[in-house]
Amino acid sequence: MNLCCSDHAASAKEPMKKSKKKELSMKEESSPSRRDENKIVFFEGDCNLAFDLEDLLSASSKILGKGSIGTTYKAALEDVTTVVVKRLKDVNVGKREFEQHMEIVGKIKHENVDALRAYYYSKDEKLVVYDYYHQGSVYSILHGKRGEGRTSIDWYSRLRIAIGTARGIAHIHTQQGGKLVHGNIKASNIFINSQGYGCVSDIGLTTLMSSIPSPGNRETGYYAPEVTNARKATHSSDVYSFGVLLLELLTRKTPIYYSSERGQAFHLVRWVKSVVREEWTSEVFDVELLRYSNIEEEMVMMLQIGMACAARRPDQRPKMAEVVRLIEGIHLENRSPSTESRSEASATTIYST
Template sequence: MGSAQEAERNKLVFFEGSQYTFDLEDLLRASAEVLGKGSVGTAYKAVLEDGTTVVVKRLKDVAANRKDFEQQMELVGRIRHRNLVPLRAFYYSKDEKLLVYDYMPTGSLSALLHGSRGSGRTPLDWDTRMRIALGAARGISHIHEEGGGKFTHGNIKSSNVLLTTDLDGCVSDFGLVPLFSAAAAANRIAGYRAPEVIETRKVTQKSDVYSFGVLLLELLTGKAPNQASLNDEGIDLPRWVQSVVREEWTAEVFDVELMRYQNIEEEMVQLLQIAMACVAAVPDQRPRMQDVVKMIEDMRQFETDDGNRQSSDDKSKESNGQTPPQQATPEARTPSAITP
């Protein structure tokens, strides 16, 4: 192959609508700071000479050949939603596989939720957690609707939920699983892995729902799913929550940082019920992501236009005799009524 053709092949491929105008040389000259080393590769914050800031993800152990890689990136690059971090460009050569994303200065949900806990920290309040959960749910639901309903995320976890300046949740790193071998994908990049993924080594939309359920439990408990417990073995967050709920100590589940907020117990219990439905052991018993979005939206519909909460009495009047989801009986509103 001639050197001109080789140079043409080994260049950054931008997607339509991208406002960026740099090339690979600009990117290689940029000052780079490591943002994090993840299961699919290392993410860098790159500041170009003209001041443009992007995130470059350097993938490791990619199994896909050039054609398959390019086809998958074309699919991913076309997916757009306000709650998804768009893929702006990619680069493929024998030695390097790079992805270019917008830089999100507010960082990840993981850092915001778990970073510098202790005195002087501003807790993540309940309304913000709900907004992040709803944004992430909408983003994942949109992914599931793409590609004839066959598309999956495959790597849902709090470090892959990035935040806008308004603290809206935006999901990143979607659609990368097909780039890796089945063994590598199952062992390394299945996010919060559903039980069946460990056996089948295949990610599905139902396993995405499980991972999202674990993410909701993380928002509710303040505990990272891989956080070491006293015996230095990582806790299985769904199993731990189920055991606490089974003992009817549901209040013990919730993040102590949430205890300062008033009138949120009912919503916390409702979101816990949604999370528990998502982490059902049997995949077919889990709701679809679009149903999860609706359940969370229904929880939020009782806020007035000025953002104030209405009393429970007002809520029941406004429901016009219809019982909101997850509240079919008065008992369902009491924490001890949640069943694992």
Template sequence: MSFKGGSRSSSELVTGRSLPLLRPLFSPSMERMSAPASILGLVVVVFYIILLSCRRVDSESTQEKQALLDFLRQVPHSPRLNWTSSSSACDWFGVGCDSTRSSVLSLRLPGAGLFGPIPPNTIGLLTRLRVLSLRSNRLSGPVPDDFSSLTLLRSLYLQDNAFSGEFPPSVTQLTRLSRLDISSNDFSGSIPFAVNNLTRLTGLFLENNNFSGTLPSIDSDGLNDFSVANNSLNGSIPASLSKFPASAFAGNLDLCGGPLTPCSPFFGPSPSPGGPAGSPIRKKSNKLSTGEIVGIAVGCTMFLLLLLLVLLFCLRRRQRRQPTNQPKPPPAATPAGTRDVQPEAGTSSSKDYITGSAEDAERNKLIFLEGGVYTFDLEDLLRASAEVLGKGSVGTSYKAILEDGTTVMVKRLKDVAASKKEFDGQMDILGQVKHENVVPLRAYYYSKDEKLLVYDFMSAGSLSALLHGSRGSGRTPLDWENRLKIAIGVGHGLAHLHHSGKVPHGNIKSSNILIRPDRTACISDFGLNPLFGNSSPPNRVVAYHAPEVVEIRKATFKSDVYSFGVLLLELLTGKAPNQASLGEEGIDLPRWVQSVVREEWTAEVFDAELMRYSNIVEEMVQLLQIAMACVYVDPDERPDMGKVVRMMEEMRHTEVDDSLRQSSDDPSKGSGGHTPSVATSPPRGSTPP
């Protein structure tokens, strides 16, 4: 730390080799000093050390604090930016610092009423800045050149302002940028090839400006979100950008190729008529020879034929181009992926699981349902890091981690046929379903191109992963106690949906059963079938289908019971309910169980991982009977979910009272893989079609 007398380390202060004021305290005569004098010397040393540390803290952010004060002083702003020199910059509105409060890492001032140009030597001095958001203000003029000093910047949001001039050259030097949004401004000129310097970009948004010229070939290996819509660009779309949907290029009347209409081929001028070598006709005399007359005739004929072919080609070309005035098909959704994306709050841009125009984003907000526990908004969700959890029959699921550490699951629906009014109505119904065995629907988002659902995140994964994950060494099997607990939990959740919510689930399968760390089962993806119309069976996974669903194309309470029965068989057998896992073509899980039981009541029915435990055979047989009752061909013979739950509860209580499960978790007392003879047979009439 610098003082007027020079720079000295703290060790020099303690040893007495610095600061002449302290040297007498450590002189040889110190032994002759009194005890009070020695104590006084130590107090002085401690005081100087404290002073030294205080001066270090106070001086670390002085330059950044002054830069922010200069920015505020020179730019008109809203009254809420009450920055005062008497308080720490880290406590100001919109300013975020590191854990030591020594450096400014983020500056977020969206919609703060900022007006006019950004002064130089203000924001450009915040050299440790990671996130800068000045969106939705009235800032104008060019982007300052000193922005090039923000070399650690990762996210830059300048959309919805009045910035002008060419593409900011200072921005192309920020090689750590992963998110750049300068949409909805007055930028003009061409888009420079230097954009390729930003090798870490995952999102680039340049729409709603006045950019002109051709699109440069931009390396899109890591680029997942991109838009240049509503500019004045022309020419063909580079092959590296053709993977993006047509909406990313809409509003540029002279763009072609890629996802837009093909570019027209360019035809050069027709060849000049003449002889084969194009040389002038020689005259041997005033009269043309017979050969020359024949040559001229042939040449003229060839020229006329060529001209006729060109005219025919042009006419056919014109006829082909006329139908292109038909409406374009809706753009395909942006491919999803796993990456860290940080669109700022209120941004009109898109994320890997959110696409659509800026107008859609403004009209359609994230709607929270009654009783929600979250306070984030759509733009907080857009800033979250997203990880693909899986792709199911109704859409793709993501794990989204927000900046404050909140983790949610986002379901991006596909092929939704419902209108916004129908969608809103169904979400209101589903939002009222509250039960400990049902994953609560917290919020939803509806736009023309995107439909999102937000649920609580379940960290333990799905039942499908627990049952059918790698069965190699090191795997922890799902024991009988937990399988029975999961079965009863799913039953309670379904019964609540049917009797209290009056909502059929419509898509029961093991991947839609999510597990909490305490092995509590929760059902997800419930009640979504009305959103997809009747174009396809409600349950897209055929192995869980009730026979009647294929005919009526509608989920019912009794079809849910059938799917639940298949789920119970999956828990008992450890087999996924598809043909590949059963080893026979054209057979489903209920029929496979029936065929094994007919031959002999053996351990082949039950999962080998369960046969390590003793005294659970009767309980497994009872649950197998309940499962087979659920998969009756005739829906009227199936029990309702309330009765199924009561049967499972009574079975468990009976077994507990008889103390038959005391050693069920002790693999050393297993049955050796053989099931004792059981006189009970499966229910009559349970054979599926």
């Protein structure tokens, strides 16, 4: 059996730190009745790394996060290969439908789409395997604690994340005769590829689930107003979620965030619209971005695109292909890092993918 791992995954083969609290075996949390004759299904790749279910479940692992779809692990195999394993919960479809969806997603090959490397299905266990991105998710970069993922992130890095993510979603929307929907666009499902561009993961997994995030969960802030069932997401609702992500990149606030000053929770889209309506636009942006000069016009352009995507009515939102064109047009041809005294990014390479 073969597992394909791309370069960015291979670069993440750092030794696992031994920690009794943070390190565990996935086998410890698996059901003893899970064992059956089903095998891990691998997709074609350019490198041959053999392991079986027992190897995967016994691998030294660290929980990266728990969400509405399941628990995500960073698993270090004995040959030092590092992969990401998502253990799905509340799967509401049978084996055939599950496998059909995996086959559709597994065939997607695009630099801005996280490749599905393998999957496993049994009565008690459903697993999907992806590459490991050493920089972590965009959510951890934007909102993680200092020293635990959150980092300083300049304007051009954010713009590359937006461009890559838009391209990835637009490509997903062309699959299966234009019928494939992501359904769960959020910062924790976006990673950064080796070129620094956004890369979209977890395609269509919500369609396999029997439940959706409960009210009050921060994930609900990404859902379009018309989406009452995450399994019935559309291209238009994906566009809305992407709009929320753009606002998140600009403000560094979560979709539903708590203000300690006012002692209440705010919905990011509604807050941004209220601030812009009062013509206090500059107060929207992350203070870290205000350190840079000559980028205000570009930030305002992204803000306008984000608000257009997050329009309340689906028919008022642009198509994803149009969104890609708009975002790629943000960077002005005559703009270069030399006009920014403190920018750490190279604007001249912003479209070199």
